[in-house]
Amino acid sequence: MKLALRQTLALTKRQLLALWRQPWFVAITLVQPIIWLLLFGAMFKRVVEIPGFQGGSYIEFLTPGIVIMSALFSAGWHGMGLINMLERGIMDRFIVTPVWRGALIASGLLQSIVVIMIQSLVIIGLAFAVGARFSASSVLLQLALAGLLGGAVTALSDGLALVARQEETLIGAVQFVVLPATFLSSGLMAANLLPGWIQEVARFNPVNWAVAASRAAGSDWALVGTRAALLGGLMLACAVLATRAFRVYQRAV
Amino acid sequence: MNSAIEAIDLVKTYPKGVRALAGVTFSVEEGTIFGLLGPNGAGKSTTVKILTTLTLPDEGRATVAGLAVIREPEAVRRVIGVVGQKPGVDPEATGRENLLLQGDLYGMPRSDTRARADELLRRFGLEDAADRLVRTYSGGMQRKLDVAAGLMHRPRVLFLDEPTTGLDPEARAEMWSEIERLAHEEGVTVLLTTHYLDEADRLAARLAIVDRGRVVAAGTPDELKSELLGDALVVELDGTIDGALAALAQVPGVREPVLDGRVLRARANEGARAVPAVLAALESAGVPVVAATVARPSLDDVYLRYAGRSFATADREEVNA
Numbered sequence: 001m002k003l004a005l006r007q008t009l010a011l012t013k014r015q016l017l018a019l020w021r022q023p024w025f026v027a028i029t030l031v032q033p034i035i036w037l038l039l040f041g042a043m044f045k046r047v048v049e050i051p052g053f054q055g056g057s058y059i060e061f062l063t064p065g066i067v068i069m070s071a072l073f074s075a076g077w078h079g080m081g082l083i084n085m086l087e088r089g090i091m092d093r094f095i096v097t098p099v100w101r102g103a104l105i106a107s108g109l110l111q112s113i114v115v116i117m118i119q120s121l122v123i124i125g126l127a128f129a130v131g132a133r134f135s136a137s138s139v140l141l142q143l144a145l146a147g148l149l150g151g152a153v154t155a156l157s158d159g160l161a162l163v164a165r166q167e168e169t170l171i172g173a174v175q176f177v178v179l180p181a182t183f184l185s186s187g188l189m190a191a192n193l194l195p196g197w198i199q200e201v202a203r204f205n206p207v208n209w210a211v212a213a214s215r216a217a218g219s220d221w222a223l224v225g226t227r228a229a230l231l232g233g234l235m236l237a238c239a240v241l242a243t244r245a246f247r248v249y250q251r252a253v
Numbered sequence: 254m255n256s257a258i259e260a261i262d263l264v265k266t267y268p269k270g271v272r273a274l275a276g277v278t279f280s281v282e283e284g285t286i287f288g289l290l291g292p293n294g295a296g297k298s299t300t301v302k303i304l305t306t307l308t309l310p311d312e313g314r315a316t317v318a319g320l321a322v323i324r325e326p327e328a329v330r331r332v333i334g335v336v337g338q339k340p341g342v343d344p345e346a347t348g349r350e351n352l353l354l355q356g357d358l359y360g361m362p363r364s365d366t367r368a369r370a371d372e373l374l375r376r377f378g379l380e381d382a383a384d385r386l387v388r389t390y391s392g393g394m395q396r397k398l399d400v401a402a403g404l405m406h407r408p409r410v411l412f413l414d415e416p417t418t419g420l421d422p423e424a425r426a427e428m429w430s431e432i433e434r435l436a437h438e439e440g441v442t443v444l445l446t447t448h449y450l451d452e453a454d455r456l457a458a459r460l461a462i463v464d465r466g467r468v469v470a471a472g473t474p475d476e477l478k479s480e481l482l483g484d485a486l487v488v489e490l491d492g493t494i495d496g497a498l499a500a501l502a503q504v505p506g507v508r509e510p511v512l513d514g515r516v517l518r519a520r521a522n523e524g525a526r527a528v529p530a531v532l533a534a535l536e537s538a539g540v541p542v543v544a545a546t547v548a549r550p551s552l553d554d555v556y557l558r559y560a561g562r563s564f565a566t567a568d569r570e571e572v573n574a
Contacts, residue, residue: 003360006357011354014354017346018345089337089340090342090343092339093341093342095306095307096307098331250309251309252268
């Protein structure tokens with residue numbers, strides 16, 4: 001147990017250091033969500049005037065959506081790094097050690113969540129700068145839910161990387177899932193103004209769980225609790241699945 | 254004799270029906286260097302992957318340091334060191350960080366991890382580069398770091414998959430002496446794969462020649478060479494080569510003629526004395542000769558004898574395949 005923890009932390013440190021040493025990557029990770037926030041913010045500014053839209057400022061409404069969407073994006077691409085490790089033989093070097101397979105997945109989750117936290121804080125900070133206001137509990141909630149959803153998607157992305165072992169497959173899967181999952185949620189538009197069938201689909205969409213719960217700080221703690229629990233369970237299930245993917249990998253190579 | 258590695262009837266077929274191993278059997282004595290020699294695609298790397306728990310065979314069994322590879326992979330992983338064909342070290346970390354991480358993964362005591370990393374960096378001449386990112390290393394330095402990483406936890410059995418491929422002659426010679434030192438001074442059992450005949454000849458106490466997923470010959474380099482009586486005759490031909498084999502069959506004292514592309518190979522007890530007769534026979538058969546050489550038996554000849562084609566030809570065929 002103690003050894004598994006040491007392995008996980010050592011591997012997480014390696015990944016974070018590697019990221020820190022690629023400032024371009026860090027910059028792009030941060031700039032993209034800022035563009036989303038400002039672009040959507042400007043484009044849909046007058047959406048709040050639609051009858052039935054609750055709340056005053058669209059940026060304030062949009063920010064949790066962009067926080068969750070950005071977490072989804074950056075987690076979705078996480079498997080690319082793993083494919084790179086497979087190609088370079090780095091993963092093989094880890095697998096021939098007695099390292100706990102779960103540590104290989106958990107370290108990726110931790111690194112990904114750290115990135116998502118920084119990214120989310122930058123988005124929230126920028127939203128604040130352009131006039132949006134959030135309570136402290138709302139900020140913490142947005143971070144926590146982005147982390148949970150991001151963790152689950154990171155594990156899925158890493159698991160898929162181990163099974164598919166090629167970038168094309170992962171790129172295809174991410175493209176196929178990420179945008180539709182965002183639009184089939186209340187991320188950019190108030191839930192009560194979405195078409196009925198989208199509202200129906202959104203009920204089963206983890207992205208919507210995260211977005212809806214992030215907006216419910218202080219108003220609907222029951223919703224927050226259930227959605228956070230669902231996302232936590234999902235993350236755990238995905239992590240177990242990704243750990244099992246090592247067996248598929250070892251059978252295929 | 255204690256076997257450090259035992260492979261019995263290993264069979265492995267990849268998806269799409271590619272048969273990598275068709276029954277590979279060999280054993281390696283403790284504390285010795287064993288060479289798996291063969292062209293690209295012969296099944297060397299697959300054998301190493303099975304023995305190092307990276308992949309499972311379809312059939313057969315194996316033990317490493319007395320531990321069953323398929324049943325007790327965890328225990329096997331503790332006692333083996335692996336240096337794969339791909340670099341395996343992290344280019345975005347420093348040399349020292351790469352080694353320390355290995356110590357963490359094996360759960361070595363922290364002070365020992367630091368001391369061992371220093372020791373290996375010194376031993377492989379990487380002290381000055383220890384705190385530089387690995388992506389700034391030369392190919393030879395990366396390879397050394399790779400071997401050092403494989404040695405961090407003091408493995409009893411070390412697997413080296415083509416350790417000198419792509420190295421310049423100087424780096425290659427250094428790697429050779431380091432591998433010899435490991436086996437002879439530290440008692441580490443080393444299994445190395447190579448497609449360089451000279452490397453197997455120089456390093457391996459025993460070797461197995463692998464071709465198309467099978468062991469076609471095994472023994473010490475000298476045993477394998479002495480099975481081939483006499484010198485090797487190599488005659489390069491030009492123009493019409495029909496009739497060359499028939500012409501050679503007429504020459505007394507010349508055995509096992511083989512035509513390998515435009516190159517005619519044969520064995521003769523006293524090669525130098527056979528050459529004039531061979532040239533005369535070819536000339537009267539109307540086969541133009543470009544060059545003729547005589548050589549003492551080499552592993553290349555051993556390979557030709559057992560695999561039915563020369564080493565270089567096999568390598569090309571596999572690459573083109």
